[in-house]
Structure formats: C-alpha cells, structure tokens
Amino acid sequence: MRNCERLVELCVTKLQQDWFPLLDLLAMVLNPHNKFHSYNGSRPSDSVPPGSQIPDEEVFARPTDTRTPKGWLVDLINRFGSLGGFSLLLERFRSGRALSVPLMAALIRPLGLCHSLLTVSTVERFLLPLVSLVPSLLERLTDDELKREAKNETKNDALSAIVKALRCLAARVPHQEDTVKALEMFRLRMILRLLQISSFNGKMNALNEVNKVIANVSYYAHRHAGIEEEEWLTAERMAEWIKENRVLQIVLRDSLHQPQYVEKLEKMVRFVIKEKALTLEDLDDLWAAQSGKHEAIVKNVHDLLAKLAWDFAPEQLDHLFDCFQSSWASATKKQREKLLELIRRLAEDDKDGVMA
Secondary structure (H helix, E strand, C coil), X not given: CHHHHHHHHHHHHCHHHCCHHHHHHHHHHCCCCCHHHHHCCCCCCCCCCCCCCCCHHHCCECCCCCCCCCHHHHHHHHHHHHCCHHHHHHHHHHHCCCCCHHHHHHHHHXXXXXXXXXXXXXXXXXXXXXXXXXXXXXXXXXXXXHHHHHHHCCCCCHHHHHHHHHHHHHHXXXXXXXXXXXXXXXXXXXXXXXXXXXXXXXXXXXXXXHHHHHHHHHHHHXXXXXXXXXXXXXXXXXXXXXHHCCHHHHHCCCCCCCHHHHHHHHHHHHHHHHCCCCCHHHHHHHHHCCCCCCHHHHHHHHHHHHHHHHHCCHHHHHHHHHHHHHHHHHCCHHHHHHHHHHHHHHHHHCCCCCCC
C-alpha cells in the first residue's frame, strides 16, 4: 500500500508534464477492478473510517459498500486529492495547452474508473466542469487538427474512452440526464466529422466508433428492463441518426477496395437493416458504389451484398434483382460474369428457396 501511495504522489507531482506512462499507472492504481483492490476490497478506509460522520465536502472519496468498502482505494483517491491532484487536473484542462485527444483520454480515465467512490462534492467542484469543457475543446479542433489526431491515434478508442469517463462522472451527480444526452450527441457529432474529413485510418477509427455505439445500443435493447435506468441513445435513435446524416452514403464514397473497411461497414448496414431503416435508395447507393468500379471494389461490395442478403426484406431483395437487371444491359462480358457469380452465390445460399 505504501508503494501505491508513493506512486500517487509521483503522479500528482508529474501531472502537469503529461507523461503517458505515469498516467497509465495512475489509471491502474485507481482501477477498482484490478487484482490488488479486488483482493483487498474488504479492508476499511483510514481516511474515512467505518461509522465516521465526516462530511462529503471534507473528503474526496468514501466507501459506498459496507461489505466491500475498498478502503485502500478510497485512501489513495483521498491522497490524490489532498496533494492537489484534482485541482491540478482541472487546471491542466483549463489551460488548454497542447491537449491532444489521447492525452485528454489518459488524463480523464483514472477518475472515470473510480467514479463510484468519488463524493458528489468532488465531482461537482473538480470534474463536472470537465464534462462541458472537454467536448468544447474537442469541437474547437480544426478539420486539419482532427485529421492529424485521427491519423496519429494509436489507440482508436480514445473518443469512446473520453465520453464513457465523462458520462460516469456526470452520473454521480443527480439530475444530469441532459448532460448525458449532450455527451452522446457530442460523440456522434465527432464521429460524423471524422467520417467526413478523414483519410483511410481516420475513417476506420470512426467506423469502429460507430460500431461501438451500435454494439452498446443493441446490448441495451436486448437486456432485461429495469436493471438500470433507461439509456437516452437507443437503437432506434442511432438508426435515425445514421439515416438523417447520410452516414451510409458518406462511408460508401471511398476505401471500398479495402476488405477490412467493408467488413466494418457490414456491421453498420446489418444494424440499419435490422432496425428496418434501410431504404431502397440506400440499396441503390450500395449498388452504385461498385457499378463500373475497380475489380477489387466490385468483389468487396458483392461479398457484402451476399452476406447481407439473408437480412433483406422481400421488397429489398426484389429491388436488388432489379439492380442486377438494369446493370446487365450495359455490362461488359467481364462485368456480366461478376453479376452471374453474385447471383449464383445468392442461389447457392438460398437452398430453401426463400429468396426466390
């Protein structure tokens, strides 16, 4: 425990120097789910002893569960706070100096991990300001700066990590539903910007973000009701956002020669189909994305359509075959071979004659 305290002291001392290895270690030592804190979870806190009546305003964290108080973690958070860690963190963000997306994620993550032990007073004083400050800092990034961030970002989950941590922190304070909604909308706006301006790497990262949101809303859609409070961003709202912002059309503009890109795209299109939000115009755009294009693009899009065919509604399948017919008339011999190959694949998969 003494070594952990020394690490916290070192992290606070070096906090303004933006040293990633130390920030990673801080996240590790403040993670309530690590082995150390799991093993010592029943130990009481020295800074907030059991039965003490210390007001929230006088401590930074306190146990929330009498059975597993995680007292040592509470003590480490309080040590971090008493050394001025929370003040330094807020000051670092307010300075606005050279704050990259990965750095913001690294600075916020440690407190996001231990959010459940933080007092409401601590969150209100030091962390709630970040909930509005961080999105505004990110939205002020120019397109060129955002491109560079997307290109240089080694961990493509930084945006998700930031939003997740901020949401956890905001949720500690009562009546923050609008704040959570604003964070979700901010995340979607940033994803849309990345999709519109980025190179291949940036687009891949943005598609990863889209698929993470989809996975999240799909999880909440299928869980048992009443376990947690209702999420604002539902599967229906996500499908609506994809449609309103023409996300499918944006991602179909380029990079379709890359199989891994089309693989990410498949998850999004499948989600839209399952939400009954794929229009015939969307199908036209999908078909047009490969029409007359390079062989690699044709192959990837045909593979995509073959995989998605089972999820199409009868009307959509009929429309797809109409697309085949219209392309056939003006197709070259090689293009007709590709069309026949796609039809053959669909027919082979359709052993029960469902598609027929």
